[in-house]
Amino acid sequence: MxxxxxxxxxxxxxxxxxxxxxxxxxxxxxxxxxxxxxxxxxxxxxxxxxxxxxxxTTTIGVRWREETRCCATRQVISLETKYGPLRFKLASWKGEPINLSPEYEDCKKLALAQNVPLKQIYEEAKKVALLFQKKS
Structure with missing residues (x-):
């Protein structure tokens, strides 16, 4: 293809x-x-x-199988950064937070709106996430 x-x-x-x-x-x-x-x-x-x-597509055959999976519970939360609010994905396993990731599209929008490098927004988001996790 x-x-x-x-x-x-x-x-x-x-x-x-x-x-x-x-x-x-x-x-x-x-x-x-x-x-x-x-x-x-x-x-x-x-x-x-x-x-x-x-x-x-150019395929001449398709294979499939059934799989099982377990998933962490997920929710979207908003946290304030020095550049403005950002949404984060909060993943929990058995009621305990295990991951907190900033939404890329929100980081990108903030970077463009604030005329700040995306990596700077992302670093700030990671700091805010770390503080949030320490409080939880």
């Missing part, structure tokens, strides 16, 4: 209800370069996703 199509294919699959789509570069037999397209979805989206893959 033409690599220029990757964005289109990923956007379409996500729009069809895929939970995640990712591409992995690999070597096939005889050292031929290839790309593995992986789609995670619920079983009720399987049929339309397979139809799409067969019609819109």
């Amino acid at each position: 033409n690599p220029q199509f990757y964005e289109y294919v990923m956007d379409q699959l996500l729009g069809m209800g895929a939970l995640e789509v990712f591409l992995t570069p690999l070597l096939m037999k005889k050292n031929r370069p290839a790309t593995l397209l992986t789609v995670l979805s619920s079983p009720d989206h399987l049929s339309p996703i397979i139809d799409f893959l067969m019609k819109e």
